[in-house]
Amino acid sequence: MCSDLFRGMLAILQYFLQDAISGNKLIKSINLGEAAGCGAALLASDMINIQSLKFLEVAPISLHLATPGGVVKTLIGRNMKIPTKKTVIPITSISNQEDILLRMYGSKQALTNDDNLVGEFHLLGTPSPSRKCPRIEVTHAIDENGILNASATNKSTLWQKTIQIEDVGRLLREEIEQMINGSESLGQENEKQQ
Structure with missing residues (x-):
């Protein structure tokens, strides 16, 4: 059609x-x-x-968590069966760090430099006693509809922050336009060859 x-x-x-x-x-x-x-x-x-x-529904992209120290950890791999859930405890890079920015990236490859920023947590007032002894637990869960629910919990105070992202793995508008333009140019080439 x-x-x-x-x-x-x-x-x-x-x-x-x-x-x-x-x-x-x-x-x-x-x-x-x-x-x-x-x-x-x-x-x-x-x-x-x-x-x-x-x-079988699968995750369309790999989801990575980047901590302030530059450590990137793959939480959910591409083509992993969903629903799925993964929890990690990131290690902070500075002792007594009260403000922590955790960024979530997604890509079709394992770990690449061209990852897309999917979402981020800015955790305020969550002191960690030392840089190697964190109190934050980060959970990523993709439900059967492909919706990402990410949460960060301070284990000592039970304070929690949650975000929901519905468009994980969807094509960007630029990628769709690029595909359309590519298919149009291929169609023109086919017409010339016939």
Whole structure:
């Protein structure tokens, strides 16, 4: 199915869905390519009567935690089955550090310099007695819908900060535009060759 027809049909479907749910706003953060691929696989399995087809959701990117000392630790690897949860206790780089900035990065490779910043925690008032004896526990959990829930907990005070990130692993607008431009130029090359 050509992409223009697919987008047009999707708009009509969204209109009817929104009407069916009494005008409530639709959440449209799903990746269209992923949805089309899943639908095609389900249709194919139905056409050849395969009842045992089972989809396993996996993490689309690796998630890394960077601490102020420059230590980067992979928490969730790319293609790891989800839902999944991982907890680490990062070590601070300075004794009696009260302000800690923890950054979460995502990439399609193991550890690369071109990681995308996914989110960050700025923890205030969380003193650590020494740089090698931290009190912060960081947990990353990806649920069955691919939503990242990250939390940082001060183990001594039980103070907790949580963030939720829904677009982990989605293509950036620039990447989508680059793919569209690339496919258009390939289409023009194909026409010239024919």
